[in-house]
Each structure stands twice: as structure tokens, then as C-alpha cells.
Amino acid sequence: MRLPRVHGFTTVGAVAERSPDATHVERLSEVGRYALGVLWGDRHDSILPYRNLRVACPCEGCSAAPPSEPPAPDAARPVKLELIGGRSLFIRWADGHETLLLLDELRDLCRCARCAGEPDYPISGR
Secondary structure: OOOOEEOOEEOOOOOOOOOHHHHOEEEEEEEOOOEEEEEEOOOOEEEEEHHHHHHOOOOHHHHHOOOOOOOOOOOOOEEEEEEEOOOEEEEEEOOOOEEEEEHHHHHHOOOOHHHHOOOOOOOOOO
16 A cells, blocks of 8 residues: 655645644744744644755655755755745745745644654653
């Protein structure tokens, strides 16, 4: 059985309906020099590595590029981040490329234990 792929990630099942707060961005911040921090309206924090954001670019040029091709050194360094209309995030990268992601897509990129469907207590099993 083959599962559909969405921006480089395999979907495992239907995504549960989200509350409107789950895709409302309260705050964007830089985490170190490698990731974007997002505080969502439902109080969830996501740490999204810039490289993952660049790989998730849905444009035709990025979708057609072979995945084994190494990115240019500046390809995963944003120079501008802008929320547009409360529904999408615009990213301009240091190499001049531009990415537009819907906030639903951005939230789907969170790979924390909660978002990835890991158990609440993976080690102790409580």
C-alpha cells in the first residue's frame, strides 16, 4: 500500500479537524540560527528548521528538483518572513527564492511528539 506524500512527508491518515486557533499565529521568532519558532493560537509551540521549510516549498521549481540534489549554502537562510492575511507565511530566502505556505501547511510541518501522534508517555508508559 502506498501512502500519499505531502511536501516530503508521508501522510498516515486523515487529519482531524483543527480549531481556528490551531492555525492562528500569535508570534514568530528565530530559534538559534537554524529554525523558526511559532507560537500558535492554541498555545502550541512549534520549532521548524529552516531547511524543512525550504524543502516544503510547493512551487513548481522546487517540486521538480531531484531530492538528492544538495541545496545551495544560502538556500535555507531566510532574509524575510511575513504573515499575509492571517492565512499564509511568505519567506524570502538568501538565494532570492520565495516561498508561500498556507498556515495549515506550516502547522503540518511540526514534527513534535504531540503532532506526530506519539504517546503521551513514550518511555514510562504511564
